[in-house]
Amino acid sequence: MESESLPRKIFTLCKTLVRKLVFRVLRAGPMPSHIAVIMDGNRRYAKRNRLNEGAGHDAGAMALFYLITYCYELGIKYITAYAFSTDNFRRKPQEVGKIMSLLRESMALLTKITKHQPVRVHFAGNLELLSAELRDGARKLMEATADYSKIVVTICVCYCCSDEILNSVEESVLEKYYNHSYIRDSHDDNDNDDNDGKNTITLVDIEKHMYMAVTPEPDILIRTAHEHRLSNFLQWQTSYTQLASLPIDFPELNSWQLTWVILDFQRNYDYLARKKLQR
Amino acid sequence: MDFARPKRMLYFWIDKIGNVLFRLSWHLVHAIIYLCYFTMAMLHGLESHLISRGLLRKYKYLHISKINYLAIVIESEEACRTSNVIQLLLWVATLGINHICLYDNEGILKKSKDVILDKFDGAILFQDTHENNMLLDQPCMTLEFVSFSDGKEAVARAANVLLMKYIKSRAAGSNQGEQIFSESEMSEALKTVGSGGPEPDLLLIYGPARCHLGFPAWRIRYTEIQHMGPLKSLKYGSLIKALYRYTTNLQIWYGNKQVKCSAVLPWKTVNLGKSNRTPSIHGDS
Numbered sequence: 001m002e003s004e005s006l007p008r009k010i011f012t013l014c015k016t017l018v019r020k021l022v023f024r025v026l027r028a029g030p031m032p033s034h035i036a037v038i039m040d041g042n043r044r045y046a047k048r049n050r051l052n053e054g055a056g057h058d059a060g061a062m063a064l065f066y067l068i069t070y071c072y073e074l075g076i077k078y079i080t081a082y083a084f085s086t087d088n089f090r091r092k093p094q095e096v097g098k099i100m101s102l103l104r105e106s107m108a109l110l111t112k113i114t115k116h117q118p119v120r121v122h123f124a125g126n127l128e129l130l131s132a133e134l135r136d137g138a139r140k141l142m143e144a145t146a147d148y149s150k151i152v153v154t155i156c157v158c159y160c161c162s163d164e165i166l167n168s169v170e171e172s173v174l175e176k177y178y179n180h181s182y183i184r185d186s187h188d189d190n191d192n193d194d195n196d197g198k199n200t201i202t203l204v205d206i207e208k209h210m211y212m213a214v215t216p217e218p219d220i221l222i223r224t225a226h227e228h229r230l231s232n233f234l235q236w237q238t239s240y241t242q243l244a245s246l247p248i249d250f251p252e253l254n255s256w257q258l259t260w261v262i263l264d265f266q267r268n269y270d271y272l273a274r275k276k277l278q279r
Numbered sequence: 280m281d282f283a284r285p286k287r288m289l290y291f292w293i294d295k296i297g298n299v300l301f302r303l304s305w306h307l308v309h310a311i312i313y314l315c316y317f318t319m320a321m322l323h324g325l326e327s328h329l330i331s332r333g334l335l336r337k338y339k340y341l342h343i344s345k346i347n348y349l350a351i352v353i354e355s356e357e358a359c360r361t362s363n364v365i366q367l368l369l370w371v372a373t374l375g376i377n378h379i380c381l382y383d384n385e386g387i388l389k390k391s392k393d394v395i396l397d398k399f400d401g402a403i404l405f406q407d408t409h410e411n412n413m414l415l416d417q418p419c420m421t422l423e424f425v426s427f428s429d430g431k432e433a434v435a436r437a438a439n440v441l442l443m444k445y446i447k448s449r450a451a452g453s454n455q456g457e458q459i460f461s462e463s464e465m466s467e468a469l470k471t472v473g474s475g476g477p478e479p480d481l482l483l484i485y486g487p488a489r490c491h492l493g494f495p496a497w498r499i500r501y502t503e504i505q506h507m508g509p510l511k512s513l514k515y516g517s518l519i520k521a522l523y524r525y526t527t528n529l530q531i532w533y534g535n536k537q538v539k540c541s542a543v544l545p546w547k548t549v550n551l552g553k554s555n556r557t558p559s560i561h562g563d564s
Contacts, residue, residue, distance in 0.1 A: 028298075028305035162462060162500055169438045170459050173445050180446070201438040203431055232500040236431070239493035243504060263312055268488040275384075275492070 019255050023074050026259060029266045030273075032219030034078035035071060036241070038233055039064065041225035041249025048249075054098040059251035061102055065109075068119075070255050072151055074262070078215045080154040082233045086126065086163055100134060103157065107137045110153070114141070118150040124211035125159030126167070154215055160232045164211045171209035172201045212237055219272070220265050224250040240275045242268060320512075327516025338519050342526045343375040350380040350479035350502070352494055354486030357510040358387035365398050367485075368422075370515055372399065374522065377420045380405070380479055384492045386426035396422065405476060423476050430495040433474035440468040469497060478502060481525050483518075485510040 039060050046056025064081055071079050084099055110121050123138040130138065138157075180199045207213065217237045221230075226247040230238070244261045246253070265272075330338045349371060353364065364381070371379060381388045381395075388395070396402050405423030441460055469475040478498045482505070484491065489506035491499065505521045507513075 025301050025304045025308060028301045029309075160500075161496060165434060165497065166460060166462060166465055169434065169441060169465065172438055173442045173459065176442055177445060177449070201435055201442055203435045206431070206435055206438060228504050229501055230499060230504070235491070235499050236496040239430075239491065241490055243489045243491070243506075263308065267309065267312065267316075271487050272490070 019070075020073070022255075022259055023070075026262055026266075027074065030269045031074060032076055032262065032265055034080070034216055034218045034220075035076055036080040036082070036218040036221045036234055036238075037064075037067065037250075037253075038082045038221070038223040038227075038231065039250045040223060040227055040231075042251060044225060045249040045251045053095055054102075056251065057095075057099055057102050061106055063251045063253050066255075067253060067258065068151075068153055070258055077150070078152045078154070078218075080124070080156060080212070080215065080218065080234070082156045082159065082231075084125075084157045084159070085232065086129065086158055086160045087232070089129070100131070103134060103155075104137065106155075107134075107141055111141055111144070114145050114148070118148040120145045120148040120150075120152045122152060122154045122214050123157055124154050124164075125157045126163060127158060129158040152215060154212070156211075156233070159211065161230075161235050162232055165206075165236060167211070168206050168209040169201075172205040175205070175209075176201055210236070217241060217276075220244055220261055222246060222253075222261055224248055224253060240272050242272060320508075323517065324514070327514040327520070330516030330519050331514070338516075338523050341374065341519070341522055343522070345526050346376050346480050346522065348378045348380065348477050348479045349376050350382060350482040350494065350499075352382045352482060352484045352486070352492055353388065353510055354492065355383045355385040355387050357485065358383040358385070358391075360510055361391050361394055363510050363513050364388065364391070365395060367510075367513055367518070368395065368399065370518055372420055374519075378405075379420070380423040380425055380476060382425040382492070382494050384427050386428065389424045389426055392422070392424045406473065425474075425476070425495065427493050429474040430493050433469060433472055433495065434497065436472040437465065437468035437474070440471050441465070444468075465497070481505065481522075483507050483521060485513070 042056035042060035043053055044056075045051075045059060046053050051059075064083075067081075068079055083103070088099070089096060110119070113119060114121060121141050123142060127135050127138055176199055212234065217239070218234060218241045220242045221234065221238050222244045223229075223231075224246045226245060228245050230243075234241075242261075242265045244264065246257055246261070248257065326335070329335050333339060351367065351371075358364070368379065368381075392404070396404070399420050399422075402420040402422055405421045408421055441464065444464075445459060466475060474495060476495075476498060478500065479502050482491065482494065482499060482502045484504065484506045485508070486492065486506075487509055489504075491504060503525050505524070507517055507521060
């Protein structure tokens with residue numbers, strides 16, 4: 001047994017060294033600060049490998065943890081993953097149940113990790129759609145890690161960008177309405193003209209109420225399974241984001257594909273940085 | 280003997296030389312990638328030429344009817360190339376796609392809209408069509424010109440419309456419940472402020488990088504996005520390939536079941552024939 005595991009250990013060590021060397025070369029150029037990923041292809045992966053559907057989602061979760069590790073090694077501060085869309089509630093109840101139990105396990109694992117590593121965990125989406133247990137777990141984890149800033153992991157759950165925009169508009173309307181009522185109730189006639197400007201909703205008001213307001217806009221958005229759609233994910237935040245479509249399923253995402261995506265980003269970095277400055 | 284200072288100097292120089300070596304390696308990797316992309320561009324150019332000549336059988340038939348609304352995003356620095364834009368629109372119109380949205384971030388295309396509209400007989404502005412529902416029934420070409428002010432800023436203007444509506448409804452004493460506004464109310468508010476176009480089926484990006492440059496977020500939820508390269512490298516064959524890729528990789532959702540469909544359905548097809556710039560259009564009889 002010892003002689004069988006030794007070559008494997010050496011192989012794994014060599015792989016790790018090569019990866020670290022490649023990452024070190026990558027870091028010689030401009031690096032993204034925020035990577036977003038659509039975790040597409042878990043079910044296809046399970047079907048192709050003759051696994052049950054739940055195993056595909058397990059493999060996807062494992063791939064996400066590896067991705068977070070690689071981003072940590074590369075010094076990428078923000079990672080956002082599209083774990084569960086509001087539309088996904090239409091899937092089979094067994095599959096939805098499996099994803100929810102996976103979310104529960106992932107929260108438990110993240111809770112253990114964050115005890116030793118300064119990882120901030122943020123859940124973006126309409127958390128009211130989750131069960132009370134998951135919602136409370138998510139809120140506790142967010143509160144416990146709110147002060148960490150070395151790496152920020154955002155899990156988009158019960159999320160749709162159109163829902164995010166609508167929610168943000170609602171919050172802005174309510175804020176202005178109650179502000180307007182307060183000023184009207186305690187108003188000074190001379191201040192009316194000044195207050196009219198403050199009662200108009202601006203883009204700044206909309207953006208501060210977004211679920212994703214804690215993170216900057218992504219530099220790269222990766223979608224797997226060779227899809228070329230955003231599927232209602234971060235289309236508000238990705239005006240100047242490099243969109244990368246990979247012809248593999250998400251559980252197969254590894255450090256080499258990540259390297260390729262970052263090299264592509266570095267190729268276009270001057271252009272994207274110029275466009276962001278021009279805004 | 281004190282070795283601390285020489286040791287520090289050694290580590291300093293190792294670090295410096297290491298950084299230089301890594302930087303050189305980075306440049307070497309990017310030089311190799313540049314050569315790869317250059318080679319791929321040559322091959323794509325050749326493929327586009329063959330497609331234009333009708334020599335690749337696969338691209339001879341396009342099921343254009345699946346594209347009800349096409350959006351084209353153009354990098355603002357290239358949007359002033361009006362002749363290229365007109366050429367692109369001519370190709371798209373000849374292929375049978377009549378409803379097109381043109382977007383550039385800074386609104387350069389909006390300034391050229393009169394020049395562009397003049398080139399297409401009977402083309403009308405999208406804003407002049409009365410109802411979105413009637414759009415598909417319009418026999419003539421409709422063009423929509425969109426910029427950044429129709430995206431995020433339009434959502435802010437729509438929010439103010441909804442704010443007024445909310446103030447009135449509260450003054451009238453109605454109780455909104457948990458959710459104040461629905462998606463349809465948001466869409467209506469966007470229409471009120473003049474930014475209520477339909478969701479495109481396909482979005483083609485003409486620019487150096489694959490990013491949508493701020494196209495209205497409310498309208499690209501499930502839109503297929505394809506990157507075409509810079510506008511100055513515009514090729515008819517690349518356009519055909521992009522449309523072919525979209526129309527043949529059709530995924531029909533039946534509830535939770537996803538079915539990949541590449542069957543030939545009785546839609547309007549375009550026979551590209553052998554001539555390269557003037558395809559003929561044949562309807563199904």
